[in-house]
Amino acid sequence: MPSFNKTDLIATGANTNQTSASKGVAPDTEFVGFRIVCEAIGATPAITWQIFGSLDDPAVSDANSFWEALGYILDGNGASPDTIAFTSKAGPIIAGTAQSLFPSTPNRRYRKYRAVITAILNVTYRVEMFTKDED
Numbered sequence: 001m002p003s004f005n006k007t008d009l010i011a012t013g014a015n016t017n018q019t020s021a022s023k024g025v026a027p028d029t030e031f032v033g034f035r036i037v038c039e040a041i042g043a044t045p046a047i048t049w050q051i052f053g054s055l056d057d058p059a060v061s062d063a064n065s066f067w068e069a070l071g072y073i074l075d076g077n078g079a080s081p082d083t084i085a086f087t088s089k090a091g092p093i094i095a096g097t098a099q100s101l102f103p104s105t106p107n108r109r110y111r112k113y114r115a116v117i118t119a120i121l122n123v124t125y126r127v128e129m130f131t132k133d134e135d
Contacts, residue, residue, distance in 0.1 A: 002030070002132055002133060002134055003132070003133050004130070004131070004132050005130065005131045005132075005133065006128055006129070006130050007023055007128070007129050007131075008126060008127065008128055008129075009023055009034070009113065009114065009115040009127040009128065009129050010115055010117065010125070010126055010127040011126060012039065012126040013039070013124060013126070014117070014124065014125055014126060014127075015120070015123065015124045015125070016117075016120065017117055017118050017119070017120050018116075018117050019062075019114060019115070019116045019117075020114045020115045020116075020127065021062060021114065022054065022058065022062050022065070022112040022113060022114040023112060023113055023114070023129055024058030024111060024112040025109075025110075025111065025112065025113070025131055025133075026131070026133045028133050028134045029109065029131050029132070029133050030132050030133065030134055031130075031131060031132035032103065032109075032110075032113065032129065032130065032131050033100060033101070033102050033103075033129075033130045034051050034100065034101045034102075034113075034115070034127065034128065034129055034130070035098050035099065035100045035101070035127070035128045035130070036049050036091045036092065036098065036099050036101075036115075036125055036126070036127050036128075037092075037097075037098045037125060037126050037127075037128065038091065038092040038093060038094060038095055038096070038097050038098070038123060038124075038125055039095065039096075039124040039125055039126065040095050040123075040124040041093060041094070041095050041122055041123055041124070042122030042123075043122055044121060044122060045093040045121060045122045045123045046090075046093060046119055046120065046121040046122075046123070047090070047091040047092075047093065047117065047119065047120045047121070047123045047125060048088040048089060048090055048091060048117070048118050048119045048120075049088065049089055049091050049101075049115060049116065049117050049118075049127065050069060050070075050087070050088045050089065050115070050116045050118075051069075051070045051072075051101055051103075051113060051114070051115055051116075052067040052068060052069055052070065052113065052114050052115075052116060053067070053068055053070055053103075053108075053110030053111075053112070053113050054066060054067050054068070054110055054111060054112050054113075054114075055110055055111055056111065056112070057111060058111055058112045062114065065112070067114070068110075069086040069087075070086075070101070070103045070110075070113075071084045071085065071086050071103065072084070072085060072086075072089065072101050072102065072103065073085075073102070088116075088118060088119075089101065091123070091125070093123060113129060115127040
């Protein structure tokens with residue numbers, strides 16, 4: 001029976017630029033997705049975010065791991081072919097809204113992931129990771 005899991009890459013109430021500590025995934029993870037949630041805003045809010053994956057063992061320190069930016073599919077409103085981006089993504093800037101990121105290459109299974117938040121201004125947020133594991 002598969003299990004669905006949610007974990008925070010960055011806990012609720014964050015409001016600064018940061019690189020999260022990595023979170024490992026189970027070897028039998030079939031799916032991984034990410035969501036940034038805008039919890040509150042101030043004047044002229046802005047935030048960008050990016051997810052990175054590593055093939056290194058979760059026991060290897062983040063500083064000694066090799067990190068690759070996850071590609072994601074740009075929303076082309078049904079346009080074909082899909083365009084894949086590996087850059088930071090502008091995040092949600094309306095309180096109570098969220099934005100999801102699904103890797104463009106779901107068969108590329110990294111062993112751990114981390115979030116990088118940059119260009120933040122007057123946004124309180126959290127970043128969540130969702131997995132589906134085969135038990």
